[in-house]
Amino acid sequence: MSEEFQEVAKPTVAVEESPPESNPQEDRQNKTSWLEALARLGLGDTILRLSTSALTLLALAAIVILLRIFFTSTPQSAQAGSLSVETEAIESMVNPASIPQAEIAYRGIARMAMIHTIIPSRPRTEITTYTVQAGDTVFGIAEQYGLRPQTILWGNYYTLRDDPHRLSPGQELNILPIDGTYYEWQSGDGLNGVARGLNVTPEDIINYPTNNLDPATIGDYSNPNIKPGTWLIVPGGTREFISWSAPIGVTRDNPAVARQLGPGACGVITDGAVGYGYFIWPSNKHFISGFDYSPETNHRGIDIAGSMGEGLYAVDAGVIVYAGWNDWGYGNMVVIDHGNGWQSLYAHMSALNVVCGESVGQGAVIGAVGSTGRSSGAHLHFELMNSSYGKVNPWLYLPPP
Numbered sequence: 442m443s444e445e446f447q448e449v450a451k452p453t454v455a456v457e458e459s460p461p462e463s464n465p466q467e468d469r470q471n472k473t474s475w476l477e478a479l480a481r482l483g484l485g486d487t488i489l490r491l492s493t494s495a496l497t498l499l500a501l502a503a504i505v506i507l508l509r510i511f512f513t514s515t516p517q518s519a520q521a522g523s524l525s526v527e528t529e530a531i532e533s534m535v536n537p538a539s540i541p542q543a544e545i546a547y548r549g550i551a552r553m554a555m556i557h558t559i560i561p562s563r564p565r566t567e568i569t570t571y572t573v574q575a576g577d578t579v580f581g582i583a584e585q586y587g588l589r590p591q592t593i594l595w596g597n598y599y600t601l602r603d604d605p606h607r608l609s610p611g612q613e614l615n616i617l618p619i620d621g622t623y624y625e626w627q628s629g630d631g632l633n634g635v636a637r638g639l640n641v642t643p644e645d646i647i648n649y650p651t652n653n654l655d656p657a658t659i660g661d662y663s664n665p666n667i668k669p670g671t672w673l674i675v676p677g678g679t680r681e682f683i684s685w686s687a688p689i690g691v692t693r694d695n696p697a698v699a700r701q702l703g704p705g706a707c708g709v710i711t712d713g714a715v716g717y718g719y720f721i722w723p724s725n726k727h728f729i730s731g732f733d734y735s736p737e738t739n740h741r742g743i744d745i746a747g748s749m750g751e752g753l754y755a756v757d758a759g760v761i762v763y764a765g766w767n768d769w770g771y772g773n774m775v776v777i778d779h780g781n782g783w784q785s786l787y788a789h790m791s792a793l794n795v796v797c798g799e800s801v802g803q804g805a806v807i808g809a810v811g812s813t814g815r816s817s818g819a820h821l822h823f824e825l826m827n828s829s830y831g832k833v834n835p836w837l838y839l840p841p842p
Contacts, residue, residue, distance in 0.1 A: 565618035566651050568674070573612040579605040579738050586616050590738040595622040595680065603682045605738045606770050606815040618651070622678035628669040632662040639678035649676050682739035692778045692828070696762040696797075705765020705774055707797030713760025714800040716779030720756040720838055721804060723787060723823055727842035730820045734834045741832040742786070742824035747810035749791060749819040755801045756785050756825075756839075764797050771822065772813025777801065782829060788822035789813050 571582060579601075583590040594603050596615045601607045617623060622639055632643040643662055647654045652673050660666045667673075691699045693713050699706040724745050731744030747753075755777055762784070763776035771788035775795060778784050791811025795801060812819045825835045 567618060568651075569616040569618070571614045571616050573608055573610050573614060575610045577608060577610070578732075579608060580735075582614070582616075588617065589620050590735070591679075591682075592617055592620045592622075594682070594738060595678075597623075598683075603739050604770060604815070605732060605735075605740050617674055619674070619676045621674060621676045622680055624673050624675050624678070626667050626669055626671040626673060630667070630669075632659075632665050632667075636675075639675050639680055641675055641678050645677060646673055646675055649674055691762050691776050691784060691826075693760050693762055693780065696778075699763050699776070702763070702771075702774075703766045703768035705763050705767060707762050707764065710760055710762060710798045712800075713778070713780065713798070714758040714802065716757035716759050716781050716783060717803060718757070718781055718783075720785075720825070720840075721754065722839055722842075723754050723756050723785070724810065724821050725751055731817070731822075734836060742788075742822050743835050745821045745823055747819055747821050749810060749812070751810040752806050753787055753790065753808045753810060753821060755803060755805045755807050757783070758803045759785075759801060761795045761797055761799045761801065761807075764793055764795055764799075767814060770815035772816065773808070773811065774814075775807050777807075782827055784826040784828075786822075786824040786826065788824075789816045789820065791819075 569586070571586075573582075579590045579593050583593050590605075593614065593616070594601055594605065596617045600612055600614065615623060621641075624635065624639065626635075632646065636643045636646060646652060647656050647659060654667070654673075658666060693710040696707040696710055722745075724747050726746040728746050729744060730746030732738075732740045734741065734743050757777075757779045759777040759779035761775060762778045763774060765773065767774040767788065773788075773790040773793055775787045775790065775793060776784055777787075787807065789811050790808040791813065792809040793807070794809075795805075795807045801807060810819050810821055816822075823835060824832055825838055826832050
């Protein structure tokens with residue numbers, strides 16, 4: 442075989458194919474096609490919003506981490522410097538030394554303290570003076586100071602005379618620091634007797650701090666070292682009210698007992714009508730306008746509403762045993778004895794239609810509503826009295842309003 446036709450064997454070399462070079466322009470075209478495909482599906486805006494939210498959260502997380510690293514690595518001196526401005530601004534309100542260092546290190550700034558000054562309620566021990574205002578009542582003043590109404594009366598006998606109707610604007614009242622009575626020591630008084638009369642013990646009077654009585658120098662209880670004219674607070678003390686209205690027992694048999702009440706007292710009465718034993722309302726209106734029945738304040742009747750000049754009626758048949766002016770604050774007053782143990786009283790009247798000894802039937806007009814005597818406005822002060830029971834609550838015996 443000739444040489445030119447001789448086939449020469451050449452070694453075979455395996456050549457590894459390399460990936461085709463990346464074409465940027467082609468990549469952009471692929472990405473654009475991908476986004477266009479998503480847009481055609483309606484997901485483009487959604488993916489954009491989600492991407493934006495994710496980036497925002499990542500940024501916030503990075504800021505929080507950086508701030509925490511910064512504040513936990515700041516030296517104590519640097520913290521003190523950063524707090525100086527705020528410390529000066531709130532220096533009068535908070536003491537930086539009282540803030541725990543761990544709290545400062547963690548927060549970076551001091552928290553302003555909310556300071557509340559609570560003043561404890563301390564019981565009074567001294568007498569307080571109160572000036573009566575228009576519209577005041579014994580009940581209202583007592584409630585204002587946390588006392589019982591009778592304490593207001595017992596603390597001001599020379600001003601009110603145990604009569605709540607005597608209250609008037611401008612009066613200066615003693616307000617006791619505690620429920621009880623106010624007693625003026627008299628020459629010849631003994632501690633045992635005074636204490637017994639006010640339903641307390643001598644020690645109750647001696648040991649009350651405002652009285653300034655020294656048990657070591659008080660001496661004999663029957664003649665103690667207490668200067669006459671000294672006013673003493675008697676905690677828990679009570680006493681009977683001094684009557685300022687019509688007494689019990691103004692009857693046809695003994696009408697003269699009412700002479701102490703004023704010129705309306707009647708003389709001897711020998712005869713007269715007798716009641717039925719049940720009562721009607723003495724006025725056109727059947728509700729309270731003023732004080733209700735209140736033995737605690739020595740008001741043993743009811744103040745019934747009425748307009749000036751309205752008629753007043755006998756609650757039961759009987760005979761007139763008092764007709765005229767009352768010197769104790771009731772103004773024009775009528776008392777009827779019903780002849781069966783009952784008497785009825787009508788006060789502050791503007792006019793009287795009856796005279797002493799006159800017999801009246803149930804429902805008879807005896808006068809008119811007024812505001813005479815110690816009265817703050819037109820009304821009827823009405824009382825029911827029984828020879829056996831004394832002054833009773835009229836609400837228990839009048840018909841339902």
